[in-house]
């Protein structure tokens with residue numbers, strides 16, 4: 001019984017011997033602990049108090065200007081065999097990675113507090129949940145992990161019971177981009193991160209554990225760890241369908257998860273329930289359906305663009321008890337970003353706002369907030385069994401070619417649609433923005449193993465006993481000749497989800513095309529929406545020549561995963577190309 005805690009304590013002891021902190025603090029997740037941390041951070045300048053009248057319990061954190069996003073070029077998957085990491089990952093031999101990291105961690109916590117954070121990803125009592133312990137010298141990380149995970153005593157008790165956990169070691173280091181690495185050791189169930197205090201680089205429960213390590217584990221255990229939102233759509237009859245959707249970073253997951261129905265739908269009795277906005281763990285249940293949990297307990301959402309017109313739910317959610325990172329502030333000390341009314345006076349770096357310096361809020365500025373504060377938070381999000389998934393949706397930012405929505409004819413075709421996903425890059429990772437790149441299942445930065453094996457794993461769910469969800473592909477981002485988005489998006493996306501549900505329930509027949517099934521004439525409900533008929537036609541157009549080129553490009557892309565590319569996926573690409 002005590003042996004697990006012994007091994008945890010031994011690890012903590014070993015880490016302390018290497019990093020040499022002044023003190024060690026075991027986090028219990030209590031309110032008192034949180035309040036104390038906040039006070040310390042206000043004193044040290046890690047947090048800045050925002051207007052407590054308008055935003056009670058809200059604080060601002062300014063990260064180092066060179067540390068504002070995930071760093072994919074410094075993120076490594078360290079498997080024994082290089083081939084197992086795949087061409088989709090940067091790889092380093094475990095021994096080399098350990099040597100590099102040990103040198104960086106040596107004495108790095110001198111004079112500082114080392115925090116030990118036991119956490120659980122997923123409801124504490126769910127068989128789908130998994131635990132980890134993150135050791136960090138960043139109080140900001142502790143405060144964020146408290147919101148984003150089930151952190152503290154209950155997680156520690158589960159770790160003690162289960163006897164295993166993912167080991168995460170993080171230090172902010174010198175914040176020198178030259179001395180920054182995010183290392184994953186899936187075979188050791190461990191993560192080491194040095195030199196960044198930002199989001200996915202530092203909150204190790206999130207992308208590092210819940211996606212990179214978990215996807216690796218999920219493959220051997222027969223489940224899926226995906227970069228997906230989970231949303232429940234309740235129709236006027238009171239029936240709820242749960243939909244899981246994978247869009248790349250900053251491509252609309254949080255927005256879709258918190259969607260507010262257009263007026264007509266609201267009046268008719270449609271409701272939307274938020275289960276998750278970024279990560280989804282799914283496993284087949286006894287009835288053959290896929291059941292999903294959200295391993296997170298909070299939202300680490302993109303601030304810019306969040307407004308009363310785009311996402312009023314998010315705005316309500318973040319009205320109190322929220323940590324803002326890299327947003328601007330107004331004259332009366334309220335958080336501000338592009339898309340909000342009012343004017344910024346101080347930019348995300350703390351400088352007087354000057355439009356010559358670019359946006360006032362960093363394009364990847366974020367809010368961290370408990371999911372419980374979301375007005376549409378689903379009671380089912382705490383359900384240990386998870387929610388049954390009726391449809392899986394893939395999508396990305398595609399200014400042309402990809403229609404508003406299409407449905408895969410079967411699971412294999414759906415896996416191809418996911419594998420073929422492409423999107424324009426965004427500010428969520430460092431590097432150029434607006435460049436088209438393939439991002440299979442929105443997992444390019446997060447799949448902890450070879451994409452070829454990952455595609456095989458996806459295909460393996462197609463068993464006679466399975467009752468798999470239908471698979472769709474959407475594109476909210478198609479542009480017209482004037483460069484403007486053709487589709488209004490946001491709440492109006494419910495119209496597209498309604499069509500998907502009608503397909504799931506076999507209530508509409510759709511129109512078959514070589515690339516998949518599209519809404520037939522009149523099947524998309526557009527009442528109350530001022531969408532010109534030509535715009536709809538453009539949104540649903542299938543450009544044969546364009547698709548030939550696209551399918552050729554998809555074929556080339558798939559080739560890059562040979563020899564591990566499953567033959568079934570190659571055949572499917574050829575089938576569609578010849579359709």
Ligand code: GTP
Nearest residue numbers: 249250251252253254255302304305428476489490
């Ligand atoms: P990560 O947290 O990085 O994984 O991002 P996300 O996928 O949750 O993206 P999010 O919902 O935060 O949206 C990112 C950006 O896309 C914001 O600027 C939104 O305003 C914009 N966006 C979201 N949904 C839509 C849509 O339906 N149409 C258009 N045009 N823009 C959208």
Ligand code: SPV
Nearest residue numbers: 070199200206207249428
């Ligand atoms: C993403 O980039 O997909 C995010 C933010 O959700 S981060 O936690 O930094 O990965």
Ligand code: MN
Nearest residue numbers: 227249250278
């Ligand atoms: Mn994300």
